[in-house]
Amino acid sequence: AQKVTQAQTEISVVEKEDVTLDCVYETRDTTYYLFWYKQPPSGELVFLIRRNSFDEQNEISGRYSWNFQKSTSSFNFTITASQVVDSAVYFCALSLSSNTGKLIFGQGTTLQVKP
Amino acid sequence: DAEITQSPRHKITETGRQVTLACHQTWNHNNMFWYRQDLGHGLRLIHYSYGVQDTNKGEVSDGYSVSRSNTEDLPLTLESAASSQTSVYFCASSYREAGELFFGEGSRLTVL
Numbered sequence: 001a002q003k004v005t006q007a008q009t010e011i012s013v014v015e016k017e018d019v020t021l022d023c024v025y026e027t028r029d030t031t032y033y034l035f036w037y038k039q040p041p042s043g044e045l046v047f048l049i050r051r052n053s054f055d056e057q058n059e060i061s062g063r064y065s066w067n068f069q070k071s072t073s074s075f076n077f078t079i080t081a082s083q084v085v086d087s088a089v090y091f092c093a094l095s096l097s098s099n100t101g102k103l104i105f106g107q108g109t110t111l112q113v114k115p
Numbered sequence: 116d117a118e119i120t121q122s123p124r125h126k127i128t129e130t131g132r133q134v135t136l137a138c139h140q141t142w143n144h145n146n147m148f149w150y151r152q153d154l155g156h157g158l159r160l161i162h163y164s165y166g167v168q169d170t171n172k173g174e175v176s177d178g179y180s181v182s183r184s185n186t187e188d189l190p191l192t193l194e195s196a197a198s199s200q201t202s203v204y205f206c207a208s209s210y211r212e213a214g215e216l217f218f219g220e221g222s223r224l225t226v227l
Contacts, residue, residue, distance in 0.1 A: 006157075035215060045205065045218040091157060101146045101209040102173070103216060105157040 002027045004094050006106035013082055014114050021077045021109045023092030029053075031097040034068065034075045039089040039108070051075065082113045118142075121206050121219035129227055134193040136222045138206030146209045147189040148216065149173075149181060151202040158205065164189055196226045 003026040013019045025034065036048040049059060051068055059066045063080045079086055089110050093103040119140040128134050140147065145166045150158040160173030162181040170181050178200060180192045193200055203223050207216035 004157075043203070043221050045207075045216075047215045047217070050215050101211070101214060101216070102148070102160060102163060103158075105150075105159070107155060107157040 002104050004092050004104055004106035006092055006109050008109045010110045012112045016081050018080050019082050021090050023075045025073050025094045029096045033095040035093040036077050037091045084113050084115055087113045119217055119219045121222045125223045127225045128196050132196050134196050136191045136204055138189045139187055140208045144208035144210045148207045149191045150205045153202050198226050201226045
């Protein structure tokens, strides 16, 4: 069975702190895709990143970075120098190539960045 | 600009009533999905479609149905609404296998 676990339900940090959101996934497929989505207080879901299982290179986009480790089945997301606007619910998700686009979501991590 | 829209954005209904949530996308995507979001559960897949006349059940399909008569629309119907179906519903579409999903703004449904 496929599963995504985000063990951190809520995280609270002070602005400018670095924060890492954990994501652990389970699948027996060798080809799969991992995603992160952001859901700000306004409620929409914003796509952040898509990574396939054959590309273990870490990704950096501005203050955001992602660490993909197949050995530990993890796809963690780090925000450097957090800002109040980063406050949101963050979802990690898994898609199998055989599922044609169906995403399996984790439970989400609520990040609160305090000024 | 291409987009995906849901209506209504908010609805309150009574137990036992039929409710239909509309989803319309202008990207010409073949793949469309309905998810529900509940605290502690993340987003769970209700139904999905890979093209016209194609529909499939997801993880939590009981009490819901969909139909796909054209590429643009995937309406979600609750045949007899139950309080357990109080939730936020998201429609999404994608243009390729394992591609990112583009989400609508969500529809908040309250069943009293």
